[in-house]
Amino acid sequence: MSVLITGIGELTTNDDELGVLTDAAVVLDGARVAWAGPARHAPAAGERIDVDGRAVLPGWVDSHTHLVFAGDRTAEFTARMAGEPYRAGGIAVTVAATRAASDATLAAALRQHVAEALAQGTTYLETKTGYGLTVPDEARAAKLAAAQVDEVTFLGAHLVPPGVPADDYVDLVRGPMLDAVAPHVRWADVFCETGVFDADQSRAVLTAAARRGLGLRVHGNQLGPGPGVALAVELGAASVDHCTYLSGTDLDALAGSDTVATLLPACDLSTRQPLPPARALLDAGVTVALATNCNPGSSYTSSMAFCVATAVLQMRMSVAEAVRAATWGGARALRRDVGPDAVGVLRPGARADVHVLNAPSITHLAYRPGVPLTWAVWRAGARVRGTTHSIW
Numbered sequence: 001m002s003v004l005i006t007g008i009g010e011l012t013t014n015d016d017e018l019g020v021l022t023d024a025a026v027v028l029d030g031a032r033v034a035w036a037g038p039a040r041h042a043p044a045a046g047e048r049i050d051v052d053g054r055a056v057l058p059g060w061v062d063s064h065t066h067l068v069f070a071g072d073r074t075a076e077f078t079a080r081m082a083g084e085p086y087r088a089g090g091i092a093v094t095v096a097a098t099r100a101a102s103d104a105t106l107a108a109a110l111r112q113h114v115a116e117a118l119a120q121g122t123t124y125l126e127t128k129t130g131y132g133l134t135v136p137d138e139a140r141a142a143k144l145a146a147a148q149v150d151e152v153t154f155l156g157a158h159l160v161p162p163g164v165p166a167d168d169y170v171d172l173v174r175g176p177m178l179d180a181v182a183p184h185v186r187w188a189d190v191f192c193e194t195g196v197f198d199a200d201q202s203r204a205v206l207t208a209a210a211r212r213g214l215g216l217r218v219h220g221n222q223l224g225p226g227p228g229v230a231l232a233v234e235l236g237a238a239s240v241d242h243c244t245y246l247s248g249t250d251l252d253a254l255a256g257s258d259t260v261a262t263l264l265p266a267c268d269l270s271t272r273q274p275l276p277p278a279r280a281l282l283d284a285g286v287t288v289a290l291a292t293n294c295n296p297g298s299s300y301t302s303s304m305a306f307c308v309a310t311a312v313l314q315m316r317m318s319v320a321e322a323v324r325a326a327t328w329g330g331a332r333a334l335r336r337d338v339g340p341d342a343v344g345v346l347r348p349g350a351r352a353d354v355h356v357l358n359a360p361s362i363t364h365l366a367y368r369p370g371v372p373l374t375w376a377v378w379r380a381g382a383r384v385r386g387t388t389h390s391i392w
C-alpha cells in the first residue's frame with residue numbers, strides 16, 4: 001500500500017534537483033519512494049500521515065561497523081580513560097571471545113546491535129568480519145553478517161594473530177581465507193597501520209581481493225601518518241576510513257580521486273585521538289562520509305546522530321554537510337548512491353528509507369546534542385517499531 005507522509009516542515013532529499021523543501025510531502029509505494037515535492041502538489045495515497053511540521057531526511061547510512069563479535073572491553077576503555085594509550089592489539093581480546101561464542105550467541109548479539117541502530121534511524125548498514133582470523137571463523141562471521149546486514153566486508157587483515165608469522169598470515173588471508181569468505185561478501189578491507197599491516201602486505205591482500213571481484217576499502221591513517229590513503233587511491237578503493245592524520249599529499253591524492261574519506265569521530269574521541277581534518281577535506285573537494293565504526297574496542301556506539309553532532313560542534317562541518325555525509329556520503333562510500341538500489345537519498349525510485357525527527361529542522365541534531373530525536377523510521381518502505389518516540 002502507498003503511504004503519503006505530509007506536513008513535513010523541512011525535507012532534506014540529497015537530490016540535486018529537489019534540494020531542501022519546506023511544507024513538503026513524500027509518497028512511499030512498497031519499498032520505493034514514489035514521489036517527493038511540495039505538499040500542495042502531493043498525489044493521493046492509500047494511507048496519509050501528517051508529521052505536523054517535523055523534519056524528514058533519508059535514513060542514516062552507517063558505512064563502517066564491526067558488529068560480529070562477542071565479549072566486552074569495558075576494562076580496556078576504563079584504563080584508556082585513566083591515561084593508557086589505545087593499542088590495536090586489544091582486538092585480540094575480542095577475537096578470543098568471538099571464537100569461543102556459538103553461532104546463536106553471535107547472531108543474537110548482531111541482531112540486537114542492528115535493531116539498536118535501526119531504532120535510531122540507521123536504515124542501511126555495513127559490517128565487517130575481522131574477529132575470527134582463521135579460515136572457519138572468518139567464513140562463519142561473513143555468513144552470519146550476510147544474513148542480517150546490507151553490506152559485508154572481509155577484514156581478515158584486521159590483526160596478525162599472536163604467534164603467527166606476519167607474511168604467513170598475509171598468504172593465508174589472500175589465499176584460502178579469501179576463497180572461503182568471498183561468496184558471502186561484497187568488499188575487502190585491510191587495517192593498514194604501523195605495527196599492523198604495512199603497505200606491501202596491505203596491497204597484497206587488496207589486489208588478491210580485487211581479482212576475486214570484491215570492492216576495496218582501507219583502514220588508514222588512524223593512529224599516525226601512513227601509507228593507507230595513498231594505497232586506497234592507488235588501488236581505486238571506494239573508501240579510506242579514519243583519515244585522522246593526513247599530509248598535504250594525502251589531501252591532494254583524495255581530491256583527485258573517487259575514493260571517499262570516511263571519518264569516524266566517535267572512535268577518535270574514544271581513543272583520545274585528534275579529530276580528523278574534515279574542513280580541509282571538504283574545502284579540497286573530497287567526498288566525505290561519517291560513520292560510527294561501532295565495535296567493542298575503540299568506538300562502542302551505534303549513534304549516527306552523535307557523529308553528526310560531533311562533526312558540527314568539533315570538526316567545523318555545517319549541519320547540512322554533516323547530515324549529507326552521514327546519509328548520501330555513506331551511500332557513496334558503499335557505491336549505493338545511484339541506480340535502483342540507491343539509498344541515502346529521497347527521490348522517486350530510491351529505497352524508501354525515511355527518518356522523521358521530533359524537531360522542525362536537522363539543525364536540532366547539533367543544537368540538541370545527545371537528545372534522542374528519532375520520531376519515526378521507515379526501512380525499505382516498512383515502518384520500524386520501537387523508535388524512541390514511536391507514534392505507532
Ligand SMILES: [Zn+2]
Nearest residue numbers: 064066219293
Ligand atoms: Zn574499523
